Amino acid sequence: MTEPVLDVHLTPEDAALALRAEALAGLTAPAKWVSPKWFYDAVGSDLFEDITRLPEYYPTRAEREILEARSTEIATVTGARALVELGSGSSEKTRLLLDALRAHGTLAEFVPLDVSSSALVDAARSILESYPGLRVHGVVGDFTEHLGLLPGASPRLVAFLGGTIGNLVPDERAKFLTSLRDVLAPGEWLLLGTDLVKDPDVLVRAYDDAQGVTAEFNRNVLHVINRELDADFDTSAFRHVALWNPDAEWIEMRLRAAHPTRAHVGALGIDVEFARDEDLRTEVSAKFRRDGVARELASAGFTLHSWWTDTQSRFALSLSQATP
Known part of the structure; x- marks a missing residue:
């Protein structure tokens, strides 16, 4: 077997810079968000493979x-x-x-x-x-x-x-x-x-499974930010939420603060505060x-x-x- 040819247009350094830029924009926005692309470190990729085998995820x-x-x-x-x-x-x-x-x-x-x-x-x-x-x-x-x-x-x-x-x-x-x-x-x-x-019920169940695998996948983005950006998010302070937006016709995945919480993001030099029930939107999935x-x-x-x-x-x- 010969080795595959590989063109590298996105280095780890490029990815790190992109994460810093997007995290700064999203975590300081009036309605906080992060990009779903940051779900997929090794742990997140394995969790998503688990999701694809769930009965709810069709x-x-x-x-x-x-x-x-x-x-x-x-x-x-x-x-x-x-x-x-x-x-x-x-x-x-x-x-x-x-x-x-x-x-x-x-x-x-x-x-x-x-x-x-x-x-x-x-x-x-x-x-x-x-x-x-x-x-x-x-x-x-x-x-x-x-x-x-x-x-x-x-x-x-x-x-x-x-x-x-x-x-x-x-x-x-x-x-x-x-x-x-x-x-x-x-x-x-x-x-x-x-x-x-x-049916919205079918859609929501696909993104909020009974075993909690999707919830773990969703919170993994905070583990990525903690590791890559020297942050200290308390992942246990956030609940997984999946909502159907009938106007946009998409599912929204969010992390909702169960109580007031604060995280320091060392690589960005910022503190991020969440009020109780404040959301961090992590993904939209249009239908x-x-x-x-x-x-x-x-x-x-x-x-x-x-x-x-x-x-x-x-x-x-x-x-x-x-x-x-």
Whole structure:
């Protein structure tokens, strides 16, 4: 087995600077927030893998159901030579696409992008073991910043799975989709995973499971801030809250102070005070409708080609093409 090629556009120093800047902005805002990207240290990544196996958390299973049913069709329609996966993580679901593209006879290269170099190298090596002869060209980067540096032979199929696009608010989604369209050649493809609007009770349970795994995952962001920014947040002072916002049609995850509490953030030289029941918003997870997804894709320069859901219509995969 040869080693994967790795392009590093996001170093640990870059990530540290980004965390400092975002933490300063979010922790000093009138309505405090942190970015969900900081959930995913080694502990957070393991916790999220645990979440995907919970009975309440349907998106992973629903998306996999669609991929199992439609990967051959996706390979036939796109004829992609390179599969690009944004936010690749462990790349498990992507194997369904790799298998289909290899069977179709067009696959030459896999390009996973992730912010974590260690996770990326592990995933890339695993793919190389399973797919002898496949070129694996990993990119350590942020999909909101480094799209213009993506390699890969045309035609490329870019997979953005897991409903991760829901973590972006509408302006951020528009910027992301437009930036992606700008780096794709006309006729190249985007496979997009979107969680769908449904019964709020089902949605809230998916983000507030009975075992408390999501609560632990949510509070982990404070452990990351404590470690990386020399802070002293008392994580036990915060309760996990998941709320459905019917106007924005998204789930909000928050950490709510159970009592007045203060944290010193040494790396930023600030003290952060929370009143009782004051929230720190840690994530939004937007839910979508077909017409809204089609509209956002069209505004960014994509043409919707196919739309598939799981058998319970909980989750959707859309295949769209960069418009000439």
